[in-house]
Amino acid sequence: MTDTLLQIKNLNKSFGGVLATDHVNLEIERGEIHALIGPNGAGKTTLISQISGILRSDSGEIEFDGKPITRLSAPARSLMGIARSFQITSILKEFTCQENVALAVQAHYGHSFNFWKPVASERNIQDRALSVLESIGMADHASTMATDLAHGEQRQLELAIALAMDPKLLVLDEPLAGMGRPDSAKIIQFLKGLKTKFTILVIEHDMDAVFTLADRISVMVYGRMIASGVPDEIRRDELVRSAYLGVE
Amino acid sequence: MLKLNSLQNRRTALAILVVGACAIAPIVAGVLDEPYYINLFARLMIWAIAAISLNLILGYGGMISFGHSLYLGIGAYTVGIFAYYDIYNFYLQLTTALALGALIALVFGGICLRTRGVYFIMITMALTQMVYFLSISIEEYGSDDGLIIYVRSELGTDLISFDNPIHRYYLIFAAMIACLYFSHRLIRSRFGYVIRGTRSNETRMEVLGYPTFRYRLVCFIIAGVMCTLAGVLSANVEKFVSPDIMHWTRSGELIFMVVLGGMASIMGPITGALVFWLLSEFFSRITEHWHLIFGPFLILVVLLSPRGIDGLLSIKSSSND
DSSP: OOOEEEEEEEEEEEETTEEEEEEEEEEEETTOEEEEEOOTTSSHHHHHHHHHTSSOOSEEEEEETTEEOTTOOHHHHHHHTEEEOOSSOOOOTTSBHHHHHHHHHHHTSSOOOOOSSBGGGOHHHHHHHHHHHHHTTOGGGTTSBGGGSOHHHHHHHHHHHHHHTOOSEEEEEOTTTTOOHHHHHHHHHHHHHHTTTOEEEEEOSOHHHHHHHOSEEEEEETTEEEEEEOHHHHHHOHHHHHHTGGGO | OHHHHHHHHHHHHHHHHHHHHHHHHHHHHHHHTOTHHHHHHHHHHHHHHHHHHHHIIIIITOOOOSOTHHHHHHHHHHHHHHHHTTOOBHHHHHHHHHHHHHHHHHHHHHHHTTSOHHHHHHHHHHHHHHHHHHHHHOGGGTGGGOEEOSSOOBOSOSSOOTTSHHHHHHHHHHHHHHHHHHHHHHHHBHHHHHHHHHHHOHHHHHHHTOOHHHHHHHHHHHHHHHHHHHHHHHHHHHSEEOGGGGSHHHHHHHHHHHHHHOTTOSSHHHHHHHHHHHHHHHHHHHOTTTHHHHHHHHHHHHHHOTTHHHHHHHHHHHHHO
């Protein structure tokens, strides 16, 4: 039985005359790791910005968890359970790691129009933030300023922030970008461990990672979705080989 | 840890020094037999309150409002116009002023906060100038000659009165401490974190699930209301209000105070207001064209220490270790 968490129908977005996403269709099933691959400039990041609500779509429909979300704002989608990480690290640099993660937790623990009580004294937020940091192996860095972290650690923090939102769908934009071999092996291992807890849509250029992790893979080229299927199908797909995999 | 502690110690020392100076100023003035200093320090503290409120949006929220003096005007004119109609009840004046300040901040903020960067600066300035010219055009309330307030606000008790310079001074002092403590609590609260996070990375905050516009608008209103309070107090010190109080150069001075003291630091606005005044006194004694020296001096300060006086504290502490 398949259970669709995210359904995208005929989604379009153009910048000037360029179609960044061109009648894109995509289905993400609950519980799967779905990889989105394609050459640079294929429109992958545009697509997930449309999913997370940072970019408004020109036309088409997005349905999440059975509800249409095409016209919802980014914060509203986030509260429904879509969390995303960014390709270009988007952490709050002047805050500590714990504060970064706590802000993600706080957003989902009621409103923030409290002007008086210190956040640091809200045990449920801080405990949750610490346990997320611990799960990703960053407990030692809880009080380190985010700006002082090494690049790989910043990528990890980016991931921790997304996890702290306890999302139904985790959208990761190149979680391994700029990471060294040992670091990325660690993250791949970690993502594998998330498989049972989250549905994940991940953009990644590291093909080893993609074929190790993904249950299904979709391939985008020039704004179009040219193929979608299980890894073996994608590996054999002629169109994909010539457009993308063959280049390697 | 040591470094942090020593920065913390320096900040505390500065806070005690500045707040202490304000606390004992009337006593010193009494000893020196220079009652002039009482009003001077009272004025200074009113500037400090206005700067504390601006720091909330400018320092912590990253909203560079070039029209913050508007709220000084709203506060002062509310007192002035009430007094014009022989209504002197302080509580009525204050509630009306704060409500009006909040309403105007809601409307103006609703407009300005849809823009960013230099557009935000220009629109906040334009809206304030609009009210400035409005105040000039109303002849009933003195137009550009201003409005003389013959009777100060009445507190409804014989124990304390705005007419007694010492009472007045400590009322203002209490208001400043209250604003200081409030902003200290605010920036550590949930709301404060959201505002600071939004300055740091708004897209990230949106994706985390914060409708940032709403939070920024509420912050803008809080700052407006606090600055309106400063205006109400100002009218009671000066017994006079004129459009000058909300001229755009006043907004600029407020920005300088905040920047000079150190943006996004609790004590910054007060030390900024104090140092701003000391410097303007000092330079104006050297030459009549003191702005010519003062301007470049401020630019130099900003270039050498972008985080103002508060920034200097942390530089010193790290080089000592």
